[in-house]
Amino acid sequence: MPDPIFAHPRLAPIYDAFDGERDDLTTYLDIADELGASHVLDLGCGTGSLAVLLVERGFAVTGVDPAEASLEVARAKDPDGKVTWLHGDAGALPALDADLAVMTANVAQVFLTDDDWARTLRGIHAALRPGGHLAFETRRPARKAWQDWAADPAHVVLDVAGVGPVEQWREVTSVDLPLVSFRHTYRFHADGTVLTSDSTLRFRDRDEVESTLAANGFRVLEVRDAPDRPGREFVFFAERTT
Template sequence: MPDPAFAHPRLAPLYDFFEGPRRDLDAYLDIADELGAGRVLDIGCGTGSLAIRLAARGRIVVGVDPAEASLEIAKAKPGGSVVTWLPGDAAAASGVDADLAVMTGNVAQAFTTDEDWIRTLEEVHAALRAGGHLVFETRRPERRAWEEWAADPAHLILDVPGIGQVEQRRQVLEVKLPLVSFRYTYRFLADGTAISSDSTLRFRDRDEVESSLRATGYRVLDVRDAPDRPGREFVFVALRG
């Protein structure tokens, strides 16, 4: 089940406004150029910010996400009509024959059990052509990002067009490594309604991720820094075997 932040009809339209310009996605555009990827699969595409930018550069793009409320927003965006949007998980993209599959943001960490993570890697493998690439990011556990989250409630009030002022707050609920659970609460100031979205992320270290990739038929080509967050993220570039 996707988190309410992406699936709730009142929360999904807020995502792009609170996330801002998403400069973190620039690196994925550069990697797609670097790898010469003509057909790209965006797993956990959300509201389509990356998929639409990739398609605008002339690529064939398939976006997959289990949150249909987010997909509806993606479809309605300028340029959204040229992307193929699929509801569901990576299994929905079987046979896409992509040159490149990507998982941006928190997508890779949202698979909290070993079974779900391995199954997802296998499903992506089936969606890639022979010699295709998988690229994704995950936070470095040693940076202990949850301590920064606990210290910063991410309190913000934005005036969202068509909705009005919305207040956001964050709360760390539980740290039981390798799992960290947190809650975002959004209060709509026009009517006082408050809606919360709870999430849990799994923090895998580099060895664990590399081992899981090898076990599912990939070869790790590179592990990079995220250019906009040096020292905070691993960016894995893997080749489908």
């Protein structure tokens, strides 16, 4: 089940405001260009920020997400219906014959169990054409991002269009490696409503990710640094081999 930050009807529409500039998406636009891809699968597309950029560049795009509230926001960004939006997850993907599948931001880390992660990779494998590619990022465990999160309890207040002032803060609630849990809290100043969203990410090291890719029909071509966050993330670039 997706976290409330993506699935709640009052939280999904304000997600983009607090997510800020998405410089990280340039990496995936460049990879799609580099490969000469025609059809891109954006798994965990959320509010559709990358999918819309891709379709504007002329790619055929399928965006998939388990949170209907986020997909409603995404569809509003795509009034002409150029993106194919699917409500679901990787395990229920049809054979799309896609050239490239991507998972941006924290998507690859929300699969907490070995079974869920393997199921996701198998679903992506089935959705790609033979020789298709998979690109995704994951935070480097050694960088210990959760320490930065815990050290920054500041409250941020944004005036969100159509909503009014909304206050957000974050706290780390559990560190039980490889799992790290945290909570976002939102206060809507217009009516005083307070909503929380609890999330957990799994921090996999490079060897673990590479071995699970190999076990599920992928060959790692390259592990890159994230240009917008050097030294903090791995960007995996793999090819479907079977």
